[in-house]
Amino acid sequence: MESAYIIETIVKVVIILTVFSALAGITTYFERKVLAFMQRRLGPMHVGPYGILQVAADGIKLFTKEDIVPQNAVKPIFKIAPVFAAATAFIAMSGVPFLPEFTLPFTDYVVHPIVADVNIGILFVVGVMAVGMYAPLLGGMASHNKWSLLGAARTVIQMLSFEVVTGLSLIAPLMMVGSLSLIDINNYQEGGIGHWIVWAQPVAFILYLISGYAETNRTPFDLLEHEAEVVTGYATEYSGMRWGLFAIGEYANMFTVAFIASLVFLGGFNPMGIIPGGLAILLKVSFLIFLFLWVRAAWPHIRPDQLMWLCWKVLMPLAVVNILITGIVLI
Amino acid sequence: MIDFTQYNNRNISDDYFYLDIEKPPVTWQGKFKRVVKRTLSGELFVGLWIVFREMIKFDIHTIQYPLEKLPISPRYRALHQIKRLVESGNQACIGCGLCEKICISNCIQIDTKYGSKGRKVVKGYSINLGRCIYCGYCAEVCPELAITHGQDYEHVSEQRAHYATLPDLVTPMDIFKAGKQKPYPGFGSLTPNADNNVKKTPLAY
Numbered sequence: 001m002e003s004a005y006i007i008e009t010i011v012k013v014v015i016i017l018t019v020f021s022a023l024a025g026i027t028t029y030f031e032r033k034v035l036a037f038m039q040r041r042l043g044p045m046h047v048g049p050y051g052i053l054q055v056a057a058d059g060i061k062l063f064t065k066e067d068i069v070p071q072n073a074v075k076p077i078f079k080i081a082p083v084f085a086a087a088t089a090f091i092a093m094s095g096v097p098f099l100p101e102f103t104l105p106f107t108d109y110v111v112h113p114i115v116a117d118v119n120i121g122i123l124f125v126v127g128v129m130a131v132g133m134y135a136p137l138l139g140g141m142a143s144h145n146k147w148s149l150l151g152a153a154r155t156v157i158q159m160l161s162f163e164v165v166t167g168l169s170l171i172a173p174l175m176m177v178g179s180l181s182l183i184d185i186n187n188y189q190e191g192g193i194g195h196w197i198v199w200a201q202p203v204a205f206i207l208y209l210i211s212g213y214a215e216t217n218r219t220p221f222d223l224l225e226h227e228a229e230v231v232t233g234y235a236t237e238y239s240g241m242r243w244g245l246f247a248i249g250e251y252a253n254m255f256t257v258a259f260i261a262s263l264v265f266l267g268g269f270n271p272m273g274i275i276p277g278g279l280a281i282l283l284k285v286s287f288l289i290f291l292f293l294w295v296r297a298a299w300p301h302i303r304p305d306q307l308m309w310l311c312w313k314v315l316m317p318l319a320v321v322n323i324l325i326t327g328i329v330l331i
Numbered sequence: 332m333i334d335f336t337q338y339n340n341r342n343i344s345d346d347y348f349y350l351d352i353e354k355p356p357v358t359w360q361g362k363f364k365r366v367v368k369r370t371l372s373g374e375l376f377v378g379l380w381i382v383f384r385e386m387i388k389f390d391i392h393t394i395q396y397p398l399e400k401l402p403i404s405p406r407y408r409a410l411h412q413i414k415r416l417v418e419s420g421n422q423a424c425i426g427c428g429l430c431e432k433i434c435i436s437n438c439i440q441i442d443t444k445y446g447s448k449g450r451k452v453v454k455g456y457s458i459n460l461g462r463c464i465y466c467g468y469c470a471e472v473c474p475e476l477a478i479t480h481g482q483d484y485e486h487v488s489e490q491r492a493h494y495a496t497l498p499d500l501v502t503p504m505d506i507f508k509a510g511k512q513k514p515y516p517g518f519g520s521l522t523p524n525a526d527n528n529v530k531k532t533p534l535a536y
Contacts, residue, residue: 037386037389038382038385040390041392042391042395294383
């Protein structure tokens with residue numbers, strides 16, 4: 001029994017690592033295509049039919065590119081920082097139930113598609129994702145480059161500002177459910193679209209989406225790597241696969257945020273009418289990922305002072321009021 | 332004393348008007364009101380809708396360059412060509428040397444000699460395309476419309492000095508014999524849409 005559990009866990013870990021590393025590449029392709037279509041362009045077209053193999057070309061480029069470590073950089077930290085980005089993103093995924101449990105075909109072996117079903121699931125996921133912010137911070141400070149330093153400083157701003165909103169926005173739905181386990185949260189929303197938490201907590205949902213965008217450095221809040229202002233911010237001095245790890249971490253975080261948002265607010269993997277649960281959550285996650293790209297095409301990004309203004313003066317009071325009202329209603 | 336009133340009047344047209352921009356709020360109540368108004372007015376969703384509409388319309392403006400090319404004006408000044416006379420098939424250059432004289436980057440070299448019939452013939456002709464700035468003076472000054480600018484803008488070389496000589500520039504004989512030498516459409520010629528630009532001459536002033 002014990003060895004079977006270990007083997008199962010290792011298989012799950014390998015599957016999650018490979019699937020989400022590949023998804024990071026494929027998402028870059030879709031991101032470029034969707035952005036291009038929204039801007040009346042064609043996007044990648046030349047490598048393979050409709051540019052599908054662009055992902056492979058990018059991968060070959062990343063793997064074979066020279067790895068440059070700047071002369072005056074703090075070399076050990078500079079080298080380890082990208083690992084933080086990818087590692088924390090994938091560690092956070094260990095607490096996320098991706099699909100409903102299913103039995104392996106032709107056997108009666110029940111698979112739980114979650115690596116570690118800890119009873120503080122969402123706390124673990126949010127915490128580890130927050131640790132991921134250390135990657136841009138350390139990488140930027142170790143680079144011996146002023147753009148990188150500015151990017152790192154902006155990382156701190158963003159981390160301090162938005163982790164508060166992430167936590168506070170998640171507290172209100174957790175108060176309703178009464179459990180931190182993502183599976184309990186999912187089971188709380190059984191029984192169709194009407195039972196989704198988003199109808200009871202629309203403000204918390206919007207707040208979580210906003211802070212999720214900030215946490216994954218997506219466009220309205222991409223000020224720590226905005227090209228027009230700080231070149232690439234913390235990633236200015238990175239090349240090759242070290243930069244690739246940052247990218248993989250960012251896209252893996254996008255998927256984690258999308259999974260958490262659909263699990264906590266959008267009914268998780270409960271079946272939706274005739275749509276089975278596994279397909280339902282994949283549809284929700286795909287829509288949320290599309291929303292990431294859509295927002296990137298539509299909205300400009302904001303200044304650091306606007307970010308802090310938005311966070312401390314608007315979102316945090318809103319979150320606190322939301323918690324208060326939820327508490328009063330629950331009592 | 333001159334009256335400047337009519338000159339000081341900048342309202343040259345009734346179409347001009349001042350934008351009705353409201354003053355930024357000073358009090359915190361005003362600022363709060365503006366924030367709430369902007370938050371709830373749904374302008375962000377207008378932005379989302381516009382890009383989504385463009386994606387659905389799929390009105391792509393990309394020109395996939397090496398495969399597709401935009402049409403260029405006949406007056407575009409690309410690689411030089413030397414025309415052949417339609418009657419005889421001889422190259423139209425008479426060796427007058429005006430293009431060499433007028434060339435402001437000194438990239439045209441023309442060498443002439445007396446031919447067997449006592450007429451001037453062109454011995455050698457070269458253009459240093461690395462120096463040429465494609466100003467078009469040579470084509471403009473040519474009395475015989477011999478040197479012209481073609482439409483071929485895709486030329487590269489491995490060196491800065493890149494010479495085109497007479498055999499490169501003259502219309503190849505096979506193309507000429509096939510009747511594919513196009514009449515000169517460059518400077519001074521009519522544009523394809525010339526008919527649309529014709530305006531009626533007023534008869535009375």
